[in-house]
Amino acid sequence: xxxxxxxxxxxxxxxxxxxxxxxxxxxxxxxxxxxxxxxxxxxxxxxxxxxxxxxxxxxxxxxxxxxxxxxxxxxxxxxxxxxxxxxxxxxxxxxxxxxxxxxxxxxxxxxxxxxxxxxxxxxxxxxxxxxxxxxxxxxxxxxxxxxxxxxxxxxxxxxxxxxxxxxxxxxxxxxxxxxxxxxxxxxxxxxxxxxxxxxxxxxxxxxxxxxxxxxxxxxxxxxxxxxxxxxxxxxxxxxxxxxxxxxxxxxxxxxxxxxxxxxxxxxxxxxxxxxxxxxxxxxxxxxxxxxxxxxxxxxxxxxxxxxxxxxxxxxxxxxxxxxxxxxx
Numbered sequence: 307x308x309x310x311x312x313x314x315x316x317x318x319x320x321x322x323x324x325x326x327x328x329x330x331x332x333x334x335x336x337x338x339x340x341x342x343x344x345x346x347x348x349x350x351x352x353x354x355x356x357x358x359x360x361x362x363x364x365x366x367x368x369x370x371x372x373x374x375x376x377x378x379x380x381x382x383x384x385x386x387x388x389x390x391x392x393x394x395x396x397x398x399x400x401x402x403x404x405x406x407x408x409x410x411x412x413x414x415x416x417x418x419x420x421x422x423x424x425x426x427x428x429x430x431x432x433x434x435x436x437x438x439x440x441x442x443x444x445x446x447x448x449x450x451x452x453x454x455x456x457x458x459x460x461x462x463x464x465x466x467x468x469x470x471x472x473x474x475x476x477x478x479x480x481x482x483x484x485x486x487x488x489x490x491x492x493x494x495x496x497x498x499x500x501x502x503x504x505x506x507x508x509x510x511x512x513x514x515x516x517x518x519x520x521x522x523x524x525x526x527x528x529x530x531x532x533x534x535x536x537x538x539x540x541x542x543x544x545x546x547x548x549x550x551x552x553x554x555x556x557x558x559x560x561x562x563x564x565x566x567x568x569x570x571x572x573x574x575x576x577x578x579x580x581x582x583x584x585x586x587x588x589x590x591x592x593x594x595x596x597x598x599x600x601x602x603x604x605x606x607x608x609x610x611x612x613x614x615x616x617x618x619x620x621x622x623x624x625x626x627x628x629x630x631x632x633x634x
Contacts, residue, residue: 308631309406310611313367315355318615321370321405323608329403329410331382336389336413338396341425341634342605343404344373344433345614345627352400353615364400370611371404373397373433375425376634378416385413393419395428397436397586405611407631417586420594427593430600430626434461435589436582437546441570442469445544447520449474454510454518456525456533457547458495459486459624464601466522467493472597478510478518480525480533486624489601501525507532517541531555534565542566601625607632 311324331337349370355363375395381387396411403409419428441462447453453470457463458479470477471494479490480501490498497513499506510518517538523530524547531554534543542565560567580587592598603623606614608631617623 307407308608309369309403310371310608311367311369312353315353315363315366318350318353318612318619320353321612321615323611326369326406329406329408331380331385331410333383334385334412334414335382335410336378336385336394336416337380338374338376338394338409338411338416339379339634340374340404340407340409340631341376342374342429343371343406343409343608343629343631344429345606345611345618345629346372346433347618348372348400350615350619369403369406371398371406371409371629372400372402373429374404374409374411375419375428375432376409379408381413389413393421393423393425395419395425395432395590397432397582405608405629407608407634417590419590423593426602426605426626426628426630427600428590429628430461430602431589431593431598432586434626435465435593435598435600436585437571438462438465438469439585439588439592441522441544441546442466444568444570445520445522445542447473447475451475451519452478452514452516453520453522454478454480454533454536455495455522456480456501456529457523458490458493458498459601460524461600461626462524462546463522464489464493464625465598467495468598470522471495475520476514478514480506480510480529481624482621489624493601501529501532507536510536520544523547527554534559537563537565539563540565542568544568544570546570603627605630 447470459481479495518536521543
């Protein structure tokens with residue numbers, strides 16, 4: 307089979323498409339003929355060999371990839387025959403071989419998909435979707451809220467915009483550049499703004515008839531601070547994303563307006579009743595009933611995984627980044 311292989315840590319070009327032996331499932335496992343593989347920001351961190359993060363570095367060489375959707379085409383000992391031919395999606399764990407034409411996973415970790423489910427949408431919901439569910443449980447937006455979502459055209463942000471809209475909140479989506487802002491507007495945000503433009507926060511103040519009460523911030527840095535400054539007294543901010551360490555406010559800032567700050571990921575993600583499976587179930591149910599439709603960018607061919615990483619790192623993507631094996 308063709309797979310992306312990484313023989314050293316470094317920039318995106320260390321990802322190479324190679325021919326490797328086909329994997330076969332062991333006892334209690336299934337093999338998935340991959341129709342779509344998710345690309346996650348964590349993949350780029352692991353690829354660089356960054357230490358000190360939440361995940362140990364894998365041994366090299368390895369095939370990256372955490373999320374796959376496709377059809378079960380081979381089963382291991384002890385797996386019921388009815389699994390053959392099922393459309394499924396699975397989270398594989400960290401750096402566990404998703405960037406490939408075939409992937410293997412324990413059957414109890416595999417989710418069956420309703421007939422006709424788009425595999426790229428399923429891949430978006432099994433990883434990014436379950437994370438979004440955890441963030442939204444922490445944030446608990448309601449119809450009384452004015453919600454500001456940063457990185458609103460990203461995989462998580464786009465789901466947050468839809469959920470906040472669904473519960474009746476007034477929703478402001480902030481993203482970078484006209485294309486992304488257009489996507490946010492299509493998601494149903496009441497106001498979509500470009501936070502790379504000067505004065506974007508002033509525009510939000512002018513357009514709203516009351517202060518922001520909830521910020522969902524995956525951007526951090528100057529964008530996160532500007533969003534924080536839009537909160538009215540008693541408001542709350544929920545932090546997530548790769549820029550967590552760059553939120554520029556202090557406990558004094560919180561005290562001045564009686565604000566509340568929460569971190570949605572890390573230990574909080576692991577404390578969810580029912581664990582990750584419950585979050586997956588919730589995300590996939592929202593996909594099935596149409597209440598949430600993940601924003602998925604134009605897929606990259608599997609062989610262009612390096613280009614997908616570069617685009618993600620350079621903030622040139624929107625929604626979920628997905629790889630599709632050629633010919634599928």
